[in-house]
Amino acid sequence: MKILIASAMLLAASMSASAQSSGKIRVGLMLPATGTFASLGAAIENGFRLYVAENQGRLAGQEIEYVRVDDESDPAKATDNVNRLIKRDNVDVIVGTVHSGVTMAMAKAARETGTILIVPNAGADAVTGPMCAPNIFRSSFSNWQQGYAMGDVVAKKGHKKVMTITWKYAAGDEVVKSFKEAFEKGGGKVTEELSLPFPNVEFQALLTAIAAAKPDAVYTFFAGAGAVKFVKDYSAAGLKGRIPLYSTGFLTDGTLEAMGRDAEGIETTLHYADGLDSVRDKGFRLAYAKTFKSAPDVYAVQGYDAAQMLSVGLSAVGGDVKRKTELIAAMEKATIDSPRGRFTMSKNHNPVQDIYLRKVVGTENKLAGIASKALSDPGRGCRM
Numbered sequence: 126m127k128i129l130i131a132s133a134m135l136l137a138a139s140m141s142a143s144a145q146s147s148g149k150i151r152v153g154l155m156l157p158a159t160g161t162f163a164s165l166g167a168a169i170e171n172g173f174r175l176y177v178a179e180n181q182g183r184l185a186g187q188e189i190e191y192v193r194v195d196d197e198s199d200p201a202k203a204t205d206n207v208n209r210l211i212k213r214d215n216v217d218v219i220v221g222t223v224h225s226g227v228t229m230a231m232a233k234a235a236r237e238t239g240t241i242l243i244v245p246n247a248g249a250d251a252v253t254g255p256m257c258a259p260n261i262f263r264s265s266f267s268n269w270q271q272g273y274a275m276g277d278v279v280a281k282k283g284h285k286k287v288m289t290i291t292w293k294y295a296a297g298d299e300v301v302k303s304f305k306e307a308f309e310k311g312g313g314k315v316t317e318e319l320s321l322p323f324p325n326v327e328f329q330a331l332l333t334a335i336a337a338a339k340p341d342a343v344y345t346f347f348a349g350a351g352a353v354k355f356v357k358d359y360s361a362a363g364l365k366g367r368i369p370l371y372s373t374g375f376l377t378d379g380t381l382e383a384m385g386r387d388a389e390g391i392e393t394t395l396h397y398a399d400g401l402d403s404v405r406d407k408g409f410r411l412a413y414a415k416t417f418k419s420a421p422d423v424y425a426v427q428g429y430d431a432a433q434m435l436s437v438g439l440s441a442v443g444g445d446v447k448r449k450t451e452l453i454a455a456m457e458k459a460t461i462d463s464p465r466g467r468f469t470m471s472k473n474h475n476p477v478q479d480i481y482l483r484k485v486v487g488t489e490n491k492l493a494g495i496a497s498k499a500l501s502d503p504g505r506g507c508r509m
């Protein structure tokens with residue numbers, strides 16, 4: 126047994142040495158492959174691989190080699206998973222993940238080791254707040270950006286009393302907090318904040334409470350398979366058409382086929398939409414559909430842009446991933462030509478981007494306007 130373990134270790138060591146000497150760049154993809162966020166992880170990986178494939182499998186001339194870990198959206202396993210990528214697999218860069226709680230552990234490990242981390246989804250405010258670091262970037266959004274944009278929209282629509290409902294964890298809590306910040310600034314009042322543990326989908330008792338309280342509107346954050354169940358249950362409880370439902374766009378991105386008519390008319394805010402009508406987005410959607418035989422969603426865009434960001438950094442250092450200071454400086458200054466529209470990086474390494482208002486029509490999140498132009502995360506608590 127001991128001999129087996131030792132030879133496996135030798136093999137791993139020689140594999141990583143040969144990867145380094147052959148100039149390959151090792152990218153650790155830490156994403157969910159199982160559980161309620163599995164489809165989100167798959168779309169991110171597809172997006173990342175698509176950009177690399179469009180560049181003949183290379184970034185800045187360097188071949189890209191992947192090491193994959195299923196993080197299961199489980200914060201309890203996150204520290205072990207990320208440390209395995211950094212210490213055993215010797216990855217040069219980590220891309221991950223979807224779940225805010227898992228990403229907090231990844232950010233901690235990235236801060237401690239200096240490994241470059243690009244977050245292609247999770248919005249945990251702390252990652253680009255108190256835990257910010259030169260080597261940590263996001264290609265996605267902060268939870269603050271998502272909630273704040275919709276709080277403003279719902280206040281301007283004239284709703285006064287809103288109830289919120291979400292999963293009880295960092296993303297749900299933070300999205301609701303920033304929704305409340307903007308909504309109450311605009312004259313509204315959040316009358317009750319309902320929640321259930323992640324990834325629980327037993328919504329019935331909470332929907333009964335909403336029906337009894339009769340607020341002007343409901344604001345929510347759910348995503349993936351849980352979002353499908355929520356929208357179907359909202360409709361089955363007789364609330365659709367009676368109490369308007371507003372949400373972050375995660376509710377209806379990548380989920381509309383499964384929701385069917387129950388999603389019709391839902392308004393959401395997000396940094397991506399159907400019908401952006403730009404040459405860049407059309408080209409991306411065509412390439413994605415051809416390669417993966419499905420339509421891309423916001424998660425695919427975030428994965429694609431994570432690869433674009435890395436490419437900008439690597440190009441500035443001639444593909445030498447060890448020249449970290451210059452690589453980081455180039456990523457900080459980059460303007461990313463994203464399918465969502467061009468974006469730059471804020472001082473705390475979060476995209477400064479337009480947040481769109483969308484409305485569900487059939488199986489599309491149709492662009493209905495811009496909710497917040499060039500919205501920048503405030504980076505509260507970030508010292509860099």
Ligand code: BEZ
Nearest residue numbers: 224225247248296348375
């Ligand atoms: C989060 O945990 O930050 C998250 C998960 C799914 C969609 C959006 C955000």
